[in-house]
Amino acid sequence: MKHNNDLREEILRMSGVDTAKCMKCGKCSATCPAYDEMEYHPHQFVGMVEIGEIEPLLSSESLYKCLSCFACVDRCPRGVAPAKVVEAVRLTAIRRQGANHMTANDVPLILETDTPPQLLVSAFRKYTK
Amino acid sequence: MKVRYFPGCTLKNRAKDLDTYAYRSAEALGITPEEIENWQCCGGVFTTARDEVATKLASVRALKDASDSNLPLVTVCSACHNVIKQTNHAMQTNKEFSDKVNRYLEADGGYNGEAEVYHYLEMLRDLVGFEKVKERVVNSLKGKKIAAYYGCLLLRPHKVMRMDDPENPTVMEDLLRALGADAVVYARRNECCGGYISVESPDAAKKNANAILENAKAAGAEMIITACPLCKYNLVKNGADIPVVYFTELLAEALGVKGEPNET
Ligand code: SF4
C-alpha cells in the first residue's frame, strides 16, 4: 500500500486534474445523474483527493456508479473535471491484482438476446483491468 | 466523395440498422464510405487516465488509417465517435502518451493526431449540407413530431468533441427539419440514459431512461431518434412506449432508400 501522499500525487498525475481549483460550489454533484447511487459524490471525490483522504474512496462502491457522462466536466464553472478524478481513483483500485469489479463469469448472468455488445464492452472497460 | 468508415462492434450485429441505413443514405447523398480493413473495437468508453495506453491503440490504428488515406474518418455510433475523437485529441495534446503509442506501434511516419474525425451527423451538416439533404428527400416526414435524443457522448466533453453547443444542440433537430419533420425540443435530450450502469444497477438506468422518455413525451414527441445503440437499448428496455429508432433509419426512409429490412 502506498503512502497517501504518493497515492494523491499519482491520482493527480493520472487524471491531470488540479483539485485545488475547486471552489466547492457543488454544481458537479447537482448535475450528476448517478448522485443518488453514490456514497461519495463528485465534489467529494475532488475535495477528498485534495486533502489526501483517498482510502475511503478506494473501497467505495461509488467508483462503479459513475456513468462517464462528462456532465460534471462540462458544467464545472472552474474547469476541474471531477469525472477524471473518479476515473483515476477507480483505476487505482482495479489495477491492483485480483481487484476487478466484474469478470467473464458475470457475463452469462447479464446476457440476454437483446444485449448490445457495446454494453458488455463498456462495462468491461470500466470495471476490469 | 470518399470517406473512411469505422462501423464498430455493435453495428455489425445488434445495431445492424444503424450501419445499413448509414451506408444506403450516404450513397444516396453521393458519399462512398470505405470500411477500414481489420478495424478493432473502440472499447466503448474512453479512459481519461493519461497513463492508459493499451485501451486506446485500436482508435489510433483507425485514425492512422484515415490519415494515411487522406480521407476524413467517419463514425456513426456515438460511443465509437467519442472514444476515437478523444483519443485523437490525446495524440495531439499529450506528448508523453503519443510518444509511447508511436514507439509501440512503430507505424510508418508515426501518428500525431492528423486525421479529421467526423460523426455521421457532422458529415451530413458539414460535408454534404442540410440543404442538399433536403433537396434529396422523396418521402417527407411532414407532420411527424420527432424528438432527437443526444445523450452524452456526442456532445461531451465539449472542449474535445466540438460538435455542437453542448447545452443547446441543434444538429439533429436541423436534420429532422431537413427531412420535413417537426423537431420536438425538450430539456433532457442531452442527459445520460444510464449507459453501462444497466449492468451494475438496472434500477438506476431505469430512472434515467424514464425521465428522458417522460420528458420527450410531455413535449409532444411521437418518436425518438438516437445515434447510440446503448441509448436505444436503455430507452427500449425500460419501457419506451413510442418508437425509438436510429437517425440513419429515418434518413434512409426520407431519402427513399430504406429497401429491404435487416434480419436480426
Ligand atoms: S461523469 Fe460520472 S461523476 Fe460526472 S456527472 Fe457523469 S456520472 Fe456523475
Ligand code: SF4
Ligand atoms: S463543479 Fe467544479 S468547482 Fe464546483 S464543486 Fe464541482 S469540481 Fe468543484
